[in-house]
Amino acid sequence: MDSTLRETTIETGQSWQIDRFRADDAEGVVRLFQAVYGDAYPIATFNNPRRLTEANEAKQTISCVARTAKGDIIAHVAMFQSAPHQGLYESGAGLVLPSYRAGSIMTKLLEYSYLVADQIGVECLFGEPVCNHTHMQKVGVNHGFTVRALSIDLMPEATYELEKRGLGRVSVTEEFRILKAIPQTVYFPPVYTPIRDFLYEGMADQRQLLPAEAELPVDTATRVSTQVFDFAQVARINVVEAGRDLAECCRKEEENLVEKGVVVVQVWLRLGWPWAGAATKALRARGYFLGGILPYWFGTDGLLLQKILGPPNWGGIQLYTDRAKTLLELVHLDWGRVAQVT
Numbered sequence: 001m002d003s004t005l006r007e008t009t010i011e012t013g014q015s016w017q018i019d020r021f022r023a024d025d026a027e028g029v030v031r032l033f034q035a036v037y038g039d040a041y042p043i044a045t046f047n048n049p050r051r052l053t054e055a056n057e058a059k060q061t062i063s064c065v066a067r068t069a070k071g072d073i074i075a076h077v078a079m080f081q082s083a084p085h086q087g088l089y090e091s092g093a094g095l096v097l098p099s100y101r102a103g104s105i106m107t108k109l110l111e112y113s114y115l116v117a118d119q120i121g122v123e124c125l126f127g128e129p130v131c132n133h134t135h136m137q138k139v140g141v142n143h144g145f146t147v148r149a150l151s152i153d154l155m156p157e158a159t160y161e162l163e164k165r166g167l168g169r170v171s172v173t174e175e176f177r178i179l180k181a182i183p184q185t186v187y188f189p190p191v192y193t194p195i196r197d198f199l200y201e202g203m204a205d206q207r208q209l210l211p212a213e214a215e216l217p218v219d220t221a222t223r224v225s226t227q228v229f230d231f232a233q234v235a236r237i238n239v240v241e242a243g244r245d246l247a248e249c250c251r252k253e254e255e256n257l258v259e260k261g262v263v264v265v266q267v268w269l270r271l272g273w274p275w276a277g278a279a280t281k282a283l284r285a286r287g288y289f290l291g292g293i294l295p296y297w298f299g300t301d302g303l304l305l306q307k308i309l310g311p312p313n314w315g316g317i318q319l320y321t322d323r324a325k326t327l328l329e330l331v332h333l334d335w336g337r338v339a340q341v342t
Contacts, residue, residue: 028073149292181205
């Protein structure tokens with residue numbers, strides 16, 4: 001980042017208003033991220049004024065800001081496309097300048113962003129509140145989000161050094177708020193049938209839940225699309241096509257990722273496949289354990305499986321709701337079961 005962006009001191013006590021992002025806000029947004037995270041924020045879009053402006057122009061990112069009368073940016077939140085389905089936006093990148101945190105800026109900013117989501121036709125929102133404190137988890141509950149999965153050790157400790165909230169890698173909850181219900185058929189892996197109703201609890205939209213009992217296709221070659229977050233040491237593998245070679249394909253992919261220093265590997269599986277159960281079984285044999293369900297991840301639902309190359313930081317996880325705590329118990333139990341057979 002250009003060092004000149006770090007030097008601006010923002011006057012405290014200014015009046016402010018909530019608004020959509022404008023191109024001339026870009027440098028102010030980047031300064032805000034620098035003030036809170038230093039150089040450690042893992043999403044490059046928010047560290048580069050040009051990229052941030054271009055992403056907003058393309059509607060890949062929809063930023064909302066709190067702007068003072070002098071034009072200073074003191075708070076930010078965004079909706080951005082990070083899942084395969086473009087109708088699903090992640091609600092995140094929310095932060096407030098420390099000297100302005102005493103008020104209700106973030107609450108008002110989030111409420112404004114949800115109105116914008118309705119206006120532009122977003123089908124579903126999801127968020128990833130961190131688990132080294134419970135504040136943003138509480139905010140999500142208060143705004144209609146429900147925890148559906150846990151991403152274990154997703155964020156590196158270094159991200160939170162300036163805030164002094166790091167004690168090892170940081171997990172996040174995967175919480176969802178459905179705005180437009182779209183009927184679908186879900187093929188659910190038999191191994192997780194005992195917890196299926198819990199995972200889908202409270203989801204009012206129409207789903208036909210069927211057991212995923214088909215074998216992996218013989219005539220289909222596995223194809224994956226992998227995204228690596230170098231600073232976070234995280235890789236996300238989107239299984240585009242799954243065939244009988246799924247386990248071997250993932251083995252080769254893992255070897256490449258380990259060479260790049262990756263310590264957390266996540267896999268996204270489509271629950272629109274009748275062979276999702278066989279795919280899950282193949283991945284569990286390679287050490288992948290439950291994360292949870294990902295509603296509308298592919299237009300249809302997805303399943304999150306994950307593998308941690310080292311002992312997970314279970315003791316650093318703080319959760320707000322009883323539902324999230326129950327889900328953690330299930331995830332931890334599945335990790336233990338998978339560890340025994342791999």
